[in-house]
Amino acid sequence: MASYYKRVFKPSFREYLYVIPGKKSFFGCLKLLWNLIKPNAVTYPVAVTVLTTYCSLKCAKCNNLMPCYKEPYHIPAETVLKDIETLLSHTDICIKLELLGGEPFIYPELNKVIEGVKKFNNVLCVAFTTNATVIPSEETLKLIASLKNKKIVISDYGVKNQKPEELMEVCKAYGIPCARSVSEYWADPGGLECREKSEEQLGIEYEKCYSSRYCRTLLNGKMYACARAASLTDLGYMDGSHDSFDIRAKRSDKEFRKEFRKFLTLDYADACNYCDHYKSIHIPAGEQLE
Ligand code: SF4
Numbered sequence: 001m002a003s004y005y006k007r008v009f010k011p012s013f014r015e016y017l018y019v020i021p022g023k024k025s026f027f028g029c030l031k032l033l034w035n036l037i038k039p040n041a042v043t044y045p046v047a048v049t050v051l052t053t054y055c056s057l058k059c060a061k062c063n064n065l066m067p068c069y070k071e072p073y074h075i076p077a078e079t080v081l082k083d084i085e086t087l088l089s090h091t092d093i094c095i096k097l098e099l100l101g102g103e104p105f106i107y108p109e110l111n112k113v114i115e116g117v118k119k120f121n122n123v124l125c126v127a128f129t130t131n132a133t134v135i136p137s138e139e140t141l142k143l144i145a146s147l148k149n150k151k152i153v154i155s156d157y158g159v160k161n162q163k164p165e166e167l168m169e170v171c172k173a174y175g176i177p178c179a180r181s182v183s184e185y186w187a188d189p190g191g192l193e194c195r196e197k198s199e200e201q202l203g204i205e206y207e208k209c210y211s212s213r214y215c216r217t218l219l220n221g222k223m224y225a226c227a228r229a230a231s232l233t234d235l236g237y238m239d240g241s242h243d244s245f246d247i248r249a250k251r252s253d254k255e256f257r258k259e260f261r262k263f264l265t266l267d268y269a270d271a272c273n274y275c276d277h278y279k280s281i282h283i284p285a286g287e288q289l290e
Contacts, residue, residue, distance in 0.1 A: 015096055020125070050220075066101070080113055125151060129155060154180045154181060158286065194273050245259065
């Protein structure tokens with residue numbers, strides 16, 4: 001099993017420092033420390049939750065493969081909330097719950113999900129990653145603003161229908177912290193074919209990858225090693241059993257925690273067999289298909 005320190009402990013503290021605004025309290029840090037080191041602790045930096053596979057852009061090299069969905073779909077809010085609730089009922093601290101698409105601001109039941117996640121006290125921050133092509137409605141903005149700790153992150157690739165300045169202005173007006181992440185280049189994830197890498201090589205790549213620590217992704221009742229693993233499995237390109245944890249399976253709290261900790265410290269992911277990130281081949285970010 002990979003090191004708990006590298007895969008869970010360190011990224012959790014890093015994410016904590018990033019999402020908690022202002023000066024961090026001594027007791028907050030101590031609480032996090034205890035919830036990382038106590039026996040059978042389940043604390044992790046990020047749970048990305050897919051709401052929809054619809055997107056308002058069509059990025060040719062989307063790491064999450066959204067343009068590959070010939071029949072995109074929205075996941076019913078009831079299902080999303082039930083899965084989040086199951087996961088969080090066996091969690092000590094989820095530092096960031098990230099609501100993602102596709103594009104989350106075109107998800108029709110977003111308000112229902114935001115209302116639903118308000119009650120979870122073990123989530124330290126609720127974040128929304130958006131391409132800023134859609135400005136959320138007033139009702140949605142008010143709901144986001146009402147969350148205890150929230151953040152909107154704009155992935156800005158300079159595509160012409162993106163409106164990052166407008167969204168930032170709106171966020172400011174509603175008191176919602178908003179960060180703009182400008183990317184000129186992406187690392188090319190390559191095609192969808194299996195590269196037949198050795199387990200050792202998969203381990204090296206998984207270990208190095210940012211996504212393997214900060215993009216564990218919840219989709220249709222399963223938590224995946226990264227967002228690409230979730231989409232590859234959902235689209236039928238790989239089997240996904242090695243790279244996922246079925247949160248809907250019946251288990252006691254003790255069993256859930258034990259098995260989930262194993263999942264958090266996987267040695268490698270099969271998904272890296274379908275990905276070239278480790279090569280760091282730079283390509284222009286957000287190039288659009290027709
Ligand atoms: S498939 Fe592997 S290398 Fe690619 S994003 Fe996922 S963890 Fe990273």
